[in-house]
Amino acid sequence: MKITIKDIAKMADVSTATVSKIVNHKDQNISQATRQKVLDLIEIHNYVPNRVASSMITKKTNSIGLIIPDITNPFFPEVARGVEDYAKLEGYHVILCNSDNDLDKEVSYIGMLQEKMVDGIIFTSSSLRNKVSKEFLRLQIPVITVDRDITGMRAQGKITVDNTTGAYQGVSYMIERGYKRILHLGGPMTSKPALDRFEGYKTALDDHGIKYDEKLFFEGNYNAQWGYEGVAQAITNNLEFDGIFCGNDMIAIGAIKALNEKGISVPENIGVIGFDDIYMATVVTPNLTTVRQPNYRMGYKAAEMLIELIKHPERKMKDVVLKTKLVIRESTK
Template identity: 35%
Template sequence: MASMKDIAKLAEVSTSTVSHVINQTRYVSEEITARVQQAAKELNYSPSALARSLKMNRTRTIGLLVTTSTNPFFGEVVKGVERHCYEQDYNLILCNTEGDEARMKASINTLLEKRVDGLLLLCSTLEGKYLDVFDRYQDIPTVVMDWGETHFPSDKIKDNSEFGGYMAAKHLIENGHREIGCITGPLDRHQAQIRFAGFKRALQEEGISMEEKWIIPSNFECDGGYDAFNTLYERGELPSAIFACNDMMAMGLINAASEKGVKVPEDLSVIGYDDVYIAKFMVPPLTTIHQPKFRLGKKAVDILLNRIEKRVEQGKQIQLEPALMVRNSVKSLN
């Protein structure tokens, strides 16, 4: 395998000049640069990424830890991360936890041992957990997406989910609904808690009582929404509208309702949360709360690269605002 010394000999320049041309660390005249590049081509030279990373103390690699889920929300965020890493000439290593805590810890160890320049965490199963692995790597820049509190230094990007839950309930109320149910996510998780809090705030402002029989905690997955509707159906009288705290549960709910002959929105209005790509292609197209997923991924990369380059203290919090997407799954009673 050819070395820089071999290139220097063929191009009749010093080894340091070859290094400057290949690593672009100093200006070299066009004539000499062309000679070095031609010599490298003739010798079939391939620079060692490992050697370069050791010399620069930088691998230009970012690690992303993501929760396993059927929810396309995660895939859309990852797409934003991957696209922006590519645009910034960074590599991305993606680790999937498969919902297993031991695998989650092993993945973090693997990413850090691979000397990634920074970490992106989109893994709600980590929320609130103490991970001793971060005690050993306290200097690595980390950005957390879509979480509650963490015990380790990090920047955070959050969706204003309390306002999103408020907007969802407010939209139902503005369309004349006063008998309103909610399928929440797991209420031990931050996102589920604050979306539900926003929902309750909207009802309280309008003096609408919240019926406990129409509140069903679930799991943020399609089967959770499916089972939640069947639970509501078995309890007797249905509300006129339901806020499902993510689109996946809304899909499962609509499927279960269809099986029981309950039509959406004629018999039951439904609003979701996330605005995943397929929401607008559902039958009926789903009214939902939009999260800027692609922008969330891009912003996370921008913040992380800023930390990597400038090495400033972590702790910044960015909040992205949701938006109402009105489609055809909510009936106006006015």
């Protein structure tokens, strides 16, 4: 039998209220003698308070849900780590949910999280989808989105990255280094980040007196496969280009692989730049020049905002837009 607050109370010959006060450090009005007696008993009998019972009363579970598409996607472990770190600091637990960007799974998770009475939800997406289940819109608890909006819903908080400026800086850098015809292998244009990066790309060209050529723009997915195929296709089509701005690092990694196989040298013949700065970027040959996204920060910030909202639901949160940073390595000359 598990030992409860009643057992401790009986043994200490006090009421459960007294024990409760001591356990929760609301014990200004408890004598040192009683406190010590109770604390000793707790230690001896290894009493651990049942937080599900407390939750019934306090209406707080001290847990938050983290919905991401796939922890296996190298983008997400860092944001997960960020939210977990801050959550722990504040005594919250995080429940990990992999949605695979699948509406059904999302609905199912939202249901489970609601039933478990989580205090809030952080929602991250790889932005491959723009719809969101109506279950989301019904939610009574605070939701923070990171990296994207939820259409039709005003989430209580929003963390994004300044993708436009990031792309602008990356592309500008390429132009300044002498690259003139820069291919853009973008992510899916249904997603805001992909759109913003495309925007930054165009503006950078424009500001440097280069006319945007739509033949140099390809829309695809966020994976290495697509980077590989995109380059292969461009070459087959005899497209002329001397640089590639990729929608993310995975695309860039695929692109470099294709170039290597064709015997095209990076960065001498063609420069490549990615987006994200995942660890792999430092490991491929050549090391990838890329626009770093503060993934850990995003997660951490998201948890910060969420927990502040949990504590003060009436507070209005300002959206936060994090800055990117150009990381120059070897894939550009």
